Amino acid sequence: MTHQDPYRLTAPPAGTRTGGADDGPDAVSRGDVLRALLWALVVVSAVASMTASFGGAPTWVHLASGLVTVLAAGTLVVRALRGRR
Template identity: 65%
Template sequence: MTYQDPYRLSTTPPHTPVEGPDAVSSGDVLRTLLWAVVVVGVVANMVASLAGADTLVHLACGVVTVLAAGTLVLRGLRGRR
């Protein structure tokens, strides 16, 4: 009888390279990182607003957020083709 961990997301044993439909692609990792950058940029802009930071801080947070969001949109549009 084999023990199956109920909290495991895949059926492959640990430390086994995953290929096929269960594999995480580099595109998935990039999309997750871009979403994290968007969220961090928005939160940083909110914190800067509450702290009364300089306009340059708001612009930097906004530019980073817009670039990450724009990249997500472009990748989404290219993926539809």
């Protein structure tokens, strides 16, 4: 067994497993990244909708931000329901 230095600045030799984040059970999947981005989109679009409401923005701004909020939240719900199966 060889010891890998976690603070190494050079790339390990080809074909060796480094034990990095992409190898273990704690790796971040694409689904996790997508869920985080969708939640951020829900929050940003909801804040934009509230800001438009208080700022007296045109109707199309309210509709656009509301549509983005509903689509992102709906996508989160669909992904959560499909993940239960």
